[in-house]
Amino acid sequence: VWKDGLRAADDDVPSITKSIVHHVQTSLSRQAYNLDDLGAYQATALSAKDNMLLNWNETQLAYTRKQPKRAYYLCIEYLMGRTFDNALLNLGLKDQYHEGVGKLGFNLEDLLTQERDAALGNGGLGRLAACYLDSSSSQELPVWGYSLRYKYGIFQQLIAPDGSQLEAPDPWLEHLNPFEIPRYDVQYEIRFYGQAERTADGRAVWSGGQEVLALAYDVMIPGYGTKNTNNLRLWESKPKRGFDLQSFNAGDYERAVEASNSAEAITSVLYPNDNTTFGKELRLKQQYFWTAASLADIIRRFKSLEKPFSALPDYAAIQLNDTHPTLAIPELMRILVDEEEVPWNSAWDIVTNTFFFTNHTVLPEALEKWPVPLFEHLLPRHLQIIYDINMTFLQSVEKKFPGDRERLSRMSLIEEGFPKQIRMAYLAIIGSRKVNGVAELHSQLLKATICKDFVEFYGISKFGNVTNGVTPRRWLDQCNPGLSALITETLKIPKSEWLKDLKKLEGLIKYADDPQFQKKWAAVKQTNKERLAQYVEATLGVKVNAKAMFDVQVKRLHEYKRQTLNIFGVIHRYFTLKAMTPEERKKANPRVVFFAGKAAPGYYIAKLVIRLIVNVARVVNADPDTKDYLEVYFLPDYSVSLAELLVPASNISQHISTAGTEASGTSNMKFCLNGGLLVGTVDGANIEIGEEIGEENVFFFGHLTEAVEDLRYQHTYHPVPIEQKCPALAHVLNEISAGKFGDGQTYEPLLNTVRHHDHYLLTEDFQSYIDALKLVDEAYLNQTTWLKKSIITCAKMGKFSSDRAILDYAEEYWSIEPLKVE
């Protein structure tokens, strides 16, 4: 039963119960007879962890032996959600654990909810990284993730009595975390501040300042249906010396612990900003701490191979996710030039063949730029290196475009001004082998805007596209077991086959018209809607009409994502229903509208939008005239786990960003994969979803990207009053102002963004949005055609598996190959 004397659970039920009891008694030192769900969860998770560890060890051993080229995925956020359920699923042990836990008097489903989400991310970027890790292991690719072990993840969102967002810390590590392994033997010293003195040979010595320790924590990433188990390495900051003994002895206890507090602060909290820079020194410290520790680790591993440094690109590909890890570029130059004595030009060759850069947003406010004085103070040597890179680079630009001074200043890594700023995106572009965007439209826009001069300089082949994807394990099988079972039964192939080759879903198309199949399909959706309704009742204490159409918009609150368009549309619908006679109302399509999402704590307008939604919900839900036809809910504290409830329960979901602003979107893929229909603008990956599933199955509306620039120009130079441009919307805004949903004054700043500049073009898209929703209502009334659309939508989502995306990166970018652990 015990493998090789290791206390690892075997995969039969008796061994599983035995190993759980063993962990109760030893790891937790508790007794089985008075164990609560939390304890039972911890012991069960530890038992599952033992199983994963065996695979993890074998995987790492295989990598060490066979020395394949590896990819390193550097992302400052990983939005993992819960691990336990996914681990059981990927290990193929869910049924056995269900039974084993049952034998001990517990219910596995209850234990699963004891786990806190690992919410080390804000939104799209972090969740994408989590999906990519799942796919890397599942596709048996040697990929490791690197990030920070934030003590506090994304804040918990509370809603105050007046409807506004409040933030509370997320102490996710309060209890034992069964899924992390501290590696006390893996530590690196990281320096900040101090002096950098150039030496005669073009190198420099960086000394003094503050030194802190980076300590590794490993999180195992099991693949689905394979032994391959990759690693996510998270760094924790620690003081190099516990505390200042001199001050301590002098009785100055505060000073004694100051240094240790400052070291620990680095990984204490995730910055809650999404798509907007913040410009704080601590954030730059996080970025350097993480990239320097990760590179030290990568270089140590490479050095153990005893190859010349010129071979680094044959053994390592380093993926920079957005600009947050761009410091890795000057850091690798520093290691090679200053520490390893590699000549500058050879070092630059190595660097530019090792890094790959993905951009995840075109919003100007998200483009990272660091003020030179702040940067120089924290990282004096890196500033020198960046200046040197810039000089060489601009010389080559000058050579290709002689005399074009404008171009030189446009392309410089340093933006002139007071203060001067370092353009991190440009550094990432010139320091990388290839650059890509995350959906076709986004990659096109990149080439036409941020990268334009660089395309002219390097040629087009350096710039590509990898459309995002999502893991069907978590986002179908795990969150929607009913649908997964129905698909398996219908396709008549093992689930492991279609879950790893998602194009196989196309086998469902031939049943799209089959009444029997449609009936089962509808029943699964209904069950999921009732499951969500139960959650809402348990958390908000209200009963939701689960017979109505469920309409969902869940994502970070941001003006460009236009939750405003949605809530204004809801208000318009409410007025329309109000104006009807009871007889007329009976013909309306009953709808429940769900919102969820967090706003950055400092994002005033986004927070006002939440407040408006909550207060509109209050008024609408309390109106007996319309109650049967319209309900609105704002579900607090959106998370991966909440998404796993919402995604399977939606009839439609909304992805309604101003054209050209949403780089890709990934929840659009999740909803469609679960048979929800998409209401959206012609933006990001919506476009490719439309191409795959057929435009007749998507509700597109709104202006196209090409029109946006002109429209904004018109708004600035030839503004037309909103009453004239869009009377329906003007009426909605006026009613809000007049106090229909609580004090109108409160919302004025939000309403004015629409009345005045309307940067996100609500007045331009409102009418076509309302028209699209009308089409949705009409379509929903005919359930036969609706179900057919729903089935075809799911069946044609194969392209959007993150397996396809990660294989694309592996082949076209990183040049790595699968290595199966036998």
Ligand code: 26W
């Ligand atoms: C420095 C502030 C900051 C923080 C986060 C700037 C930018 C970010 C992220 C890159 C923003 C982000 O998450 N972008 C989203 O990335 C997803 C994955 O590619 C896309 O699907 C979303 O469209 C995009 O908004």
